[in-house]
Amino acid sequence: MKALHKLAAKKKLDEAVVMYQMSPKKDELNKLSSAIDNLKKTDEEDDDKGYLDEAMDDLSYRMYNDMPVGIKSFPKLDNFLAGGLYGSMLLTIGARPSVGKTAYGVNLAYQIISNDPEVQVDFFTLEMNKREMLNRFVARHTNISSQRLKRPAKVLQKYERELVADAIEWYRERKLRVYDKVLSLSGILSIIRENAAKSKSNKYVAIVDYIGLVKVENSRLARWEQVSQISRELKIMANEYNVPIVVLAQLNRDVNANQTPQLSNLRDSGSIEQDSNVVAFLHRPYEDDPKVVQLTIQKNREGALGTIDYYFEGRYMTFIEPNNEE
Numbered sequence: 001m002k003a004l005h006k007l008a009a010k011k012k013l014d015e016a017v018v019m020y021q022m023s024p025k026k027d028e029l030n031k032l033s034s035a036i037d038n039l040k041k042t043d044e045e046d047d048d049k050g051y052l053d054e055a056m057d058d059l060s061y062r063m064y065n066d067m068p069v070g071i072k073s074f075p076k077l078d079n080f081l082a083g084g085l086y087g088s089m090l091l092t093i094g095a096r097p098s099v100g101k102t103a104y105g106v107n108l109a110y111q112i113i114s115n116d117p118e119v120q121v122d123f124f125t126l127e128m129n130k131r132e133m134l135n136r137f138v139a140r141h142t143n144i145s146s147q148r149l150k151r152p153a154k155v156l157q158k159y160e161r162e163l164v165a166d167a168i169e170w171y172r173e174r175k176l177r178v179y180d181k182v183l184s185l186s187g188i189l190s191i192i193r194e195n196a197a198k199s200k201s202n203k204y205v206a207i208v209d210y211i212g213l214v215k216v217e218n219s220r221l222a223r224w225e226q227v228s229q230i231s232r233e234l235k236i237m238a239n240e241y242n243v244p245i246v247v248l249a250q251l252n253r254d255v256n257a258n259q260t261p262q263l264s265n266l267r268d269s270g271s272i273e274q275d276s277n278v279v280a281f282l283h284r285p286y287e288d289d290p291k292v293v294q295l296t297i298q299k300n301r302e303g304a305l306g307t308i309d310y311y312f313e314g315r316y317m318t319f320i321e322p323n324n325e326e
Contacts (some may be wrong), residue, residue, distance in 0.1 A: 071202050071244060072115040073108055074308070076321050077295070081278065082303045085112075085205060087242035089302075090235045090275055092211075093295075094249040094266055095282035100293055100312055100319075101248045102127065104282055105209050106136050107319040108246065112205055113174040120175035122195055122206045124188055126213035129180045136317045137176070141167040145315040184215045185230050189237055196241035204241075208234070210248040211272070228271040235275040247272075251281070260285065263298055277301045293319065 016031050069083025078084045085091065095101040102125075109121045125133050139146040142163045148155050152164060177195075182188055192206045208214065216226045231247070238245045249272060251265045261281035263273050273279055279299040286292050293312040297305050310319040 071112055071119055071205055073111040074319075074321050076308045080297055080300065080303050080306060080308070084202075085244035085246070086302070087201065087244065088239045089244040089277045090231070090238050091244060091246045091278045091280070092231075092249055092266075092272055092276040093246065093280050093282060094251050094261060096251045096261075099282050099284065100314065101250070101282055102209055103136065103312070103314065103317045104293075104295075104319055105207050105246070105248055106133075106140055106317055109176060109205075109207060110137065110140050113176055116203075117174050118203055120177065120195060120199055120204050122191060122204075123176065123178045124182055124191075124206070124208045125178060125180050126183055126209060130178050133178045133180070134171075137171060138164055138167045139315075139317045141170060143316045143318070146317060147315070183213070184217070185233060186217065188214065189233060192237055192243075192245070193241070196237075196243045199243070201242070204243045205246065206243065207246045208248065210250055212250050231272045231275040247276075259283070260294075260296055261298075273299065278303075 019031065070078070070081060070086035070089075072078055072084045081089075081091075093101060093104065095104075105123070109123055112119050112121055123133070128136075135146040135149040138144070138149060142160070144156070144160055144163060148160075149164070152161065156164065179188075179191065182191060188206075188208060196204050196206075211227060211230055214230050216229055219226075221229070234245050234247060237243075249266055251261055261283055263279060265281075266272050266279075276299065278297065278301070280295050280297045282293055282295055284290055284292065285294045291312055293310050295308045295310065297307070299305075308321065310321060312319050
């Protein structure tokens with residue numbers, strides 16, 4: 001009976017697609033959306049029987065066998081996350097413009113692939129191209145300014161070129177992927193779905209930089225509604241494939257540079273706070289020491305709230321936890 005329901009739902013979807021192609025009007029679009037939702041509902045009914053057996057078996061096994069809790073990144077951050085970035089987590093990191101959220105995303109990815117070369121990191125960049133992102137990753141690895149990497153043949157010394165060559169080979173041996181042409185929510189979800197499905201447990205992370213630039217199909221929605229759709233879909237994806245997804249977000253400009261951001265400061269936030277397991281903010285708390293960037297964790301379903309002070313060297317795209325240098 002359920003197979004017949006699914007077949008009927010697929011048939012209605014095919015019909016709705018044809019009708020919308022013939023007459024791309026609002027009524028036909030609504031019918032198409034309804035047909036998609038109906039097919040999703042039949043898939044959910046097939047996939048989720050409501051049984052807890054698998055979760056019970058997993059907990060029973062872990063009581064007598066120590067298992068990795070999550071994917072390792074920065075040591076202090078991992079402690080707040082009760083062991084690392086865990087499956088089904090949506091981690092949102094907000095910051096004002098120019099505080100260093102992209103650089104922090106680069107460092108988070110760098111820490112992950114340094115700790116475990118088998119982890120695949122999919123980095124979706126909506127502000128920069130691949131060349132700019134590679135310069136930042138190489139700068140993080142070599143302590144050579146990303147500005148100097150723009151004209152390496154002219155400005156780098158021989159030993160620096162050797163460092164860069166070594167860094168390139170180091171990254172070739174890792175599973176870092178950077179996407180600079182995937183701007184839509186559907187495109188991002190498609191790539192996460194494909195790669196997460198092929199990955200083993202604790203071997204996949206997606207990072208989106210940043211949520212405010214992600215496009216949705218229905219651009220007529222208010223921006224807060226679009227952001228709500230994006231965060232909800234990303235959270236569903238994290239749950240479905242049991243992988244962590246990190247989302248960078250921009251805060252309202254009216255937040256003072258040295259002021260500790262609050263959850264209410266998330267720009268066009270929609271339901272980001274509600275959908276996220278963890279919400280943290282980057283800011284510079286000390287006027288007299290701009291190289292200190294603080295990460296303040298203000299929501300954490302699986303652990304404690306608190307702050308982490310980093311030393312941030314912008315020239316080299318480097319965040320360092322005090323007393324935890326590599």
